[in-house]
Amino acid sequence: MRGEHRYALTTMWTGDRGTGTSGYRDYDRAVTISIDGKPELLASADKPFRGDPSRWNPEDLLLAALSECHLLSYLHACVTAGVVVVAYEDDATGVMVEDGRGGGAFREVVLHPRVIVADASMVDAATAAHAQAHDWCFIANSVNFPVRHEASVTVA
Numbered sequence: 001m002r003g004e005h006r007y008a009l010t011t012m013w014t015g016d017r018g019t020g021t022s023g024y025r026d027y028d029r030a031v032t033i034s035i036d037g038k039p040e041l042l043a044s045a046d047k048p049f050r051g052d053p054s055r056w057n058p059e060d061l062l063l064a065a066l067s068e069c070h071l072l073s074y075l076h077a078c079v080t081a082g083v084v085v086v087a088y089e090d091d092a093t094g095v096m097v098e099d100g101r102g103g104g105a106f107r108e109v110v111l112h113p114r115v116i117v118a119d120a121s122m123v124d125a126a127t128a129a130h131a132q133a134h135d136w137c138f139i140a141n142s143v144n145f146p147v148r149h150e151a152s153v154t155v156a
Contacts, residue, residue: 070147
């Protein structure tokens with residue numbers, strides 16, 4: 001499948017408390033993200049940046065995108081390698097560092113997938129499939145920091 005794929009969504013700030021952005025502490029960081037045909041996603045800034053910790057923040061969404069992209073790429077890599085995955089769970093972690101000038105960047109993301117395969121003969125190919133998944137992951141290929149994986153593969 002080659003070609004260009006376009007994505008679109010609407011992000012709407014819903015945090016006006018009546019005075020707009022008259023001061024740094026005068027507005028809420030509430031955001032609603034919507035895509036036609038999908039449930040709305042309630043988002044905010046991260047708590048240290050005056051956000052609502054009960055809502056998704058941009059850093060959460062980036063980490064989620066990397067984790068899900070690897071998972072989906074991995075499942076495809078396993079199919080092509082003849083590996084039957086029966087369970088997959090990832091506890092992804094990321095480190096973002098502030099630069100002291102009001103900005104910052106992610107230093108790295110580490111994925112910790114725990115994979116269960118159907119048969120012991122599949123463990124080596126299942127382990128190798130993580131490298132292929134990393135190469136195929138559109139999101140990991142789009143960021144300028146390392147995305148590593150520390151995977152474990154066991155047999156059902």
